[in-house]
Amino acid sequence: MFKKILIANRGEIAVRVMNTCKDMGIKTVAVYSEADSKAAHVLFADEAVLLGPSEPAQSYLNMDKVIKAARDTGAVAIHPGYGFLSENHEFAKRCEQEGIVFIGPSSDVIRDLGDKITSRKIMKKGNVPVTPGLLGSETDIAILYQVADEIGYPVLVKATAGGGGKGIRVVNAKDELEEAVASASREAQNAFGNSEVYIEKFFTRARHVEFQVLADDFGNTIHLYERECSVQRRHQKIIEETPCLVLTDELRKEMGQAAVRAAKAASYKNAGTVEFLLDENNRFYFLEINTRLQVEHPITEMTLGLDLVRHQIEIAAGNPLSLKQEDIHPRGHSIECRIYAEDPENGFMPSPGKITFLKEPSGPGIRNDAGVYQGVEVPVDYDPILSKLVTYAETRDQAIAKMIKALKDYIVLGVKTPMSFLCDVLESKAFKEGQVFTDFIDVHFSDWKSNAEMIDAAVIAYIADELAGRAAPALNAKQTGVPTPWETLGNWKMTKVG
Amino acid sequence: MEYDLIVNSEKTLVEAKIQDREITLQKEEKPLTASFERVSDHQILLNINGTQLNAYVGGGKDVKTIIIDGRTYYIRDADSLAQAPAGKKGFKGGAKTVCAPMPAMVISILAKEGQMVEKGQKLVIVSAMKMETSLFAPFDGKVTKINAKEGDKVMPTDILVDIEQKKEPAEETNE
Known part of the structure; x- marks a missing residue:
C-alpha cells in the first residue's frame, strides 16, 4: 500500500480524502495557494506545500508545481479530488511519466471521456443511448444555428471539456444562441483552458440520474446503484439523493447494466460516475462519465456502508476489487x-x-x-x-x-x-x-x-444582544454581566419608559 | 424604550419594556415577554412563554444578522442608517451607479462613456468564483463615467459605472 499520498485539491474534498488516508495509515500531503495558508485542508494534513499565488493557474492548476511537491515530499500517489486537475488527462499523463500513481483512470481514458464528443462516439459504439445533438465540436455559428433548428429549441451549448456546471448555457430561442456560444466558450476557456463547444438537445423536464461504478485492473466492473441529482441551480447540483424515487427495479437494473457497459466500452478503471438523463417517458440517455470522485459520493457510501475513497486507493494500488455485484445491496x-x-x-x-x-x-x-x-x-x-x-x-x-x-x-x-x-x-x-x-x-x-415568521423573536434577540454586551477583550473577566440600558444606549432615543 | 428598526428592509417600530433579564414587546394584541441569557458572543438563549429558542447573532454596530430556527433576519437601527454617509446608494438625484455585488474580476464592459442606456441593459460582466454574472442598468440614463477596465479586480463597494438618470416625473427612491 502507498506510504504517502498528495491530495491535489483544497477545501472539503481534500479533507474528505485525507480522512480515509488517515484511516488507512497513509501519510498525507496538502498543497495550497497563498489564499489558503490557513485553510482546513492545510491544517489537517501531515505535510503542506505552498504552490503559489491564489490564481488557480499558478497554484492548484499548475501541474509542474504539484508534481514537484509530490517529488519533494516523497508522495508516491496523487489523489486529485474533484475539479482542478482531476479530469485533466495531461496531468494524469505527467504522473504516469514521473512514476507517480494518479488515483483515477488512465490518462487515455480521461482524455477520451473528457472530450464529450469522443465519449458520445464511444458510447454509441458500446450500445449505450446518447442525447440527440452534435457528434463534433463546432465553431461555425451557421452550422450551430442549423443543428439547433434540427433538434429543436431549447438546446444546450456545452463546453466539450466541461463539467461542474461551467461552460454550459441553455438557449431557449434562436436570438440567444450566438451570445450563449460566446460566453460558454469564454467561461470554458477560463475554467478548462479549452474553448470548444457543441450543442445537444435540452430536456426541460428531465431527471438527472447517475450510476456509480468501480472497476479494477483485473476486468471486474460493478455498479453501486444510482444517485438522483435533479435539484440544480445554475446547472450545479445542490440536493442529491439515493435511491431515485421513480426507478422501478426493472429500470434500475437496465440502467445499472448500461452503466457497466459504458464503463467497459471506455476501458474504465477506478471509481467513476455514469450520468444519464431520464426523460418523462423513462427513456434514458448517456450524458457523460465523470472520471473522478463526485461531490455527492457520500450518499452512496451511506446506503451501501462503504468508503469509496478507500476503494479508489485500493484499486490504484493494484489490488483486485473486494466487492462483487451480487454483494451490493443498498439500504x-x-x-x-x-x-x-x-x-x-x-x-x-x-x-x-x-x-x-x-x-x-x-x-x-x-x-x-x-x-x-x-x-x-x-x-x-x-x-x-x-x-x-x-x-x-x-x-x-x-x-x-x-x-x-x-x-x-x-x-x-x-x-x-x-x-x-x-x-x-x-x-x-x-x-x-x-x-x-x-x-x-x-x-x-x-x-x-x-x-420571516419569527420577527418578534429576532427583534428580542436584537435588543438582548444590545443589552447583554459581548465579551470584552479582557480575557480574565469572570462574568460580563448585563450592563444597564444606560451603558448600552448608543443611538437609541428614549421616548417613554413603559 | 422605542426602537426604530429595519427588519429585512421593512421599517418596524418597536416599543419594548426592559427589566433585568426580561424584554417585553408591546404588541397590539398582547405584550410578548421573553427572558434571555447570553450563552456566548454569538449565541443568546431566549425563553418566550416557556419555549426556548437559540438565537445566533452576528454582525456589528451597523446591521445584526440573527439566525433563529434556520431563518436569517437582518436588523438595523433606522437612526444609524439616517446618519450613514450619503453617496453610495440611494443618493438623491444626480448620478447613480452600478456597483460590483461581490469581490470579482471584470470580464467585459459593454457600455461606453456618454452612451445612453436603458433600464435592464447589460453593462458589465464580472466573474467571481468562476461564475459569470451580469450587471444591469438600474434605470434609463446616460453613462457619465466608467471606472473599471477588463481584468480589474473589484470589490462590492467599488463603483464600476456612473449613470446619470434620465429625468422622470416624480422619481422617488424608497430607501
Whole structure:
C-alpha cells in the first residue's frame, strides 16, 4: 500500500480524502495557494506545500508545481479530488511519466471521456443511448444555428471539456444562441483552458440520474446503484439523493447494466460516475462519465456502508476489487445538501468572507464533510463550497426530516448560506412527492425570499444582544454581566419608559 | 424604550419594556415577554412563554444578522442608517451607479462613456468564483463615467459605472 499520498485539491474534498488516508495509515500531503495558508485542508494534513499565488493557474492548476511537491515530499500517489486537475488527462499523463500513481483512470481514458464528443462516439459504439445533438465540436455559428433548428429549441451549448456546471448555457430561442456560444466558450476557456463547444438537445423536464461504478485492473466492473441529482441551480447540483424515487427495479437494473457497459466500452478503471438523463417517458440517455470522485459520493457510501475513497486507493494500488455485484445491496435512504457560501435571495451569488461563527449539526444519521472552520476566510478565488451535509435514515421521509433538522442546527455567521432556502425546498410539496426535475428550482423557487415568521423573536434577540454586551477583550473577566440600558444606549432615543 | 428598526428592509417600530433579564414587546394584541441569557458572543438563549429558542447573532454596530430556527433576519437601527454617509446608494438625484455585488474580476464592459442606456441593459460582466454574472442598468440614463477596465479586480463597494438618470416625473427612491 502507498506510504504517502498528495491530495491535489483544497477545501472539503481534500479533507474528505485525507480522512480515509488517515484511516488507512497513509501519510498525507496538502498543497495550497497563498489564499489558503490557513485553510482546513492545510491544517489537517501531515505535510503542506505552498504552490503559489491564489490564481488557480499558478497554484492548484499548475501541474509542474504539484508534481514537484509530490517529488519533494516523497508522495508516491496523487489523489486529485474533484475539479482542478482531476479530469485533466495531461496531468494524469505527467504522473504516469514521473512514476507517480494518479488515483483515477488512465490518462487515455480521461482524455477520451473528457472530450464529450469522443465519449458520445464511444458510447454509441458500446450500445449505450446518447442525447440527440452534435457528434463534433463546432465553431461555425451557421452550422450551430442549423443543428439547433434540427433538434429543436431549447438546446444546450456545452463546453466539450466541461463539467461542474461551467461552460454550459441553455438557449431557449434562436436570438440567444450566438451570445450563449460566446460566453460558454469564454467561461470554458477560463475554467478548462479549452474553448470548444457543441450543442445537444435540452430536456426541460428531465431527471438527472447517475450510476456509480468501480472497476479494477483485473476486468471486474460493478455498479453501486444510482444517485438522483435533479435539484440544480445554475446547472450545479445542490440536493442529491439515493435511491431515485421513480426507478422501478426493472429500470434500475437496465440502467445499472448500461452503466457497466459504458464503463467497459471506455476501458474504465477506478471509481467513476455514469450520468444519464431520464426523460418523462423513462427513456434514458448517456450524458457523460465523470472520471473522478463526485461531490455527492457520500450518499452512496451511506446506503451501501462503504468508503469509496478507500476503494479508489485500493484499486490504484493494484489490488483486485473486494466487492462483487451480487454483494451490493443498498439500504435505507440518503440525502446530500451542498452548503455553499452564497445568497439564494440574490441569484445564488457567491458570498465570500470570514466565517465569524460556525456550529455544525450532529446526531444519528448526520454527516457533514466540512472544509472550513470558525475564523477561516472563504476566499473569492475558488468554488465557494463550505461543506456537504448528508443524512441517512430508513426511509426518504425520515431522511428529509433529519436533513431539515440538521439545516436548522447548522449555523454559519459571516457569509451567506442557503440553509433556509434548502429547508423550504425540502419541505415543499413538490419535493416531498418526488416531483423533481432539473428545472425544479426555476419552476418552484425562482423568486424565493426567506419568510420571516419569527420577527418578534429576532427583534428580542436584537435588543438582548444590545443589552447583554459581548465579551470584552479582557480575557480574565469572570462574568460580563448585563450592563444597564444606560451603558448600552448608543443611538437609541428614549421616548417613554413603559 | 422605542426602537426604530429595519427588519429585512421593512421599517418596524418597536416599543419594548426592559427589566433585568426580561424584554417585553408591546404588541397590539398582547405584550410578548421573553427572558434571555447570553450563552456566548454569538449565541443568546431566549425563553418566550416557556419555549426556548437559540438565537445566533452576528454582525456589528451597523446591521445584526440573527439566525433563529434556520431563518436569517437582518436588523438595523433606522437612526444609524439616517446618519450613514450619503453617496453610495440611494443618493438623491444626480448620478447613480452600478456597483460590483461581490469581490470579482471584470470580464467585459459593454457600455461606453456618454452612451445612453436603458433600464435592464447589460453593462458589465464580472466573474467571481468562476461564475459569470451580469450587471444591469438600474434605470434609463446616460453613462457619465466608467471606472473599471477588463481584468480589474473589484470589490462590492467599488463603483464600476456612473449613470446619470434620465429625468422622470416624480422619481422617488424608497430607501
